[in-house]
Amino acid sequence: MDSLFSVPLKDGIVTSVDLSRSLDDLSETIVQYGQNVLCVADTNSARYLPSGVNHLVLPPGETEKQWQSIDRILSAALSYGMARDGVFIAVGGGVILDMTAFAASIYMRGARCVLVPTTLLSAVDATLGGKTGIDYGGGKNLVGTFYPAERVVIAPQTLLSLPEREYRCGLGEVVKHAFLSSDRTLFGFLEREHDAVLARSEEAMTEMIRLSLGVKISYITRDPEERKGIRSALNLGHTFGHALEAIRGFSISHGEGVAWGVGRAFDAGVAIGITDPGYAAQARSLMDLYGFDSTRCIVSDEFPAFSLAIGKDKKKKGGEVRFVLMAGQGEPVLMPLPDDAVRKAVVENG
Numbered sequence: 001m002d003s004l005f006s007v008p009l010k011d012g013i014v015t016s017v018d019l020s021r022s023l024d025d026l027s028e029t030i031v032q033y034g035q036n037v038l039c040v041a042d043t044n045s046a047r048y049l050p051s052g053v054n055h056l057v058l059p060p061g062e063t064e065k066q067w068q069s070i071d072r073i074l075s076a077a078l079s080y081g082m083a084r085d086g087v088f089i090a091v092g093g094g095v096i097l098d099m100t101a102f103a104a105s106i107y108m109r110g111a112r113c114v115l116v117p118t119t120l121l122s123a124v125d126a127t128l129g130g131k132t133g134i135d136y137g138g139g140k141n142l143v144g145t146f147y148p149a150e151r152v153v154i155a156p157q158t159l160l161s162l163p164e165r166e167y168r169c170g171l172g173e174v175v176k177h178a179f180l181s182s183d184r185t186l187f188g189f190l191e192r193e194h195d196a197v198l199a200r201s202e203e204a205m206t207e208m209i210r211l212s213l214g215v216k217i218s219y220i221t222r223d224p225e226e227r228k229g230i231r232s233a234l235n236l237g238h239t240f241g242h243a244l245e246a247i248r249g250f251s252i253s254h255g256e257g258v259a260w261g262v263g264r265a266f267d268a269g270v271a272i273g274i275t276d277p278g279y280a281a282q283a284r285s286l287m288d289l290y291g292f293d294s295t296r297c298i299v300s301d302e303f304p305a306f307s308l309a310i311g312k313d314k315k316k317k318g319g320e321v322r323f324v325l326m327a328g329q330g331e332p333v334l335m336p337l338p339d340d341a342v343r344k345a346v347v348e349n350g
């Protein structure tokens with residue numbers, strides 16, 4: 001294991017982020033926690049569980065992110081006789097990580113928690129910042145806690161078994177981080193190492209995750225509990241993207257939705273004079289390089305439903321939806337947008 005970061009979070013808690021050198025290294029690390037543990041995976045990530053450890057394997061998918069799964073995790077922990085100083089080890093994508101950390105946060109009023117992300121999205125987006133939870137009453141992540149993990153173990157080797165669609169989903173978030181970064185390092189890396197990134201070279205994935213996490217860390221450490229608005233910038237592309245996902249019946253992936261939304265945010269920003277047009281053009285070419293379609297694709301008849309979906313966006317403040325626009329590299333601006341500006345940014349020939 002190599003140490004990547006040490007991230008100070010809520011109440012003096014520090015999350016260590018480590019990098020595994022190989023799958024054997026990952027297994028040894030998990031085994032070293034001993035018997036007072038519960039490893040939680042889904043049927044797709046279970047291949048990365050070392051043999052002989054206490055474990056629970058859940059069915060995969062967002063629809064499993066619910067109370068019943070939390071109940072299963074807590075019951076498994078109890079049946080293994082796990083004590084309060086026991087460790088919940090989540091091995092999986094964001095669904096498994098969020099649920100396991102939630103269960104850890106309420107088990108005996110708070111047990112230890114280690115996260116091993118096995119999707120690119122979860123590695124760069126769901127490991128740091130302490131958000132845990134489940135979907136509830138038809139809404140995403142409506143029940144949960146802030147409970148930073150004590151340790152995150154990044155194992156890029158696990159990403160080789162990820163379906164292409166899931167890998168691209170993570171790339172959408174990485175590209176978003178490239179624009180939010182205060183410097184052009186990640187942006188330049190993605191331009192230069194495009195082939196290696198798409199070929200999933202271990203070296204390229206490791207560097208991409210390291211740089212991407214660095215950007216996320218710079219936002220969350222300034223706003224650990226999402227109360228100052230700084231962290232909201234990480235929602236770049238999400239308001240537009242979620243609305244597209246909603247009206248297209250979730251046939252497009254979250255990452256594709258976010259990348260599309262980032263493109264729309266750039267267009268809207270240019271149209272109202274917030275975004276530097278030269279920077280928007282560079283950003284668009286990076287998205288093109290990775291094959292993310294960010295063209296205006298809402299037909300006029302779809303706009304009422306799209307607008308309604310935007311209104312439901314949970315990041316409303318004082319009843320108002322605030323969009324994340326970009327002035328330039330690393331310069332997010334949060335602001336409401338009139339319906340007309342939204343229409344112009346998303347409707348074909350709008």
Ligand SMILES: NC(=O)c1ccc[n+]([C@@H]2O[C@H](COP(=O)([O-])OP(=O)(O)OC[C@H]3O[C@@H](n4cnc5c(N)ncnc54)[C@H](O)[C@@H]3O)[C@@H](O)[C@H]2O)c1
Pocket residue numbers: 042043044045060061062065092093094095096098118119121122125126127128129130131132140141158159160161162163166169
């Ligand atoms: N806590 C946070 O800050 C935060 C941030 C972003 C997203 N999230 C949450 O993360 C979830 C999305 O995460 P996700 O995209 O990882 O989804 P996911 O956990 O559903 O994983 C996507 C798919 O990949 C499979 N999979 C996982 N690892 C694999 C591997 N190595 N090889 C093959 N298949 C594998 C899973 O079984 C699943 O089918 C959402 O629920 C979202 O709310 C949380």
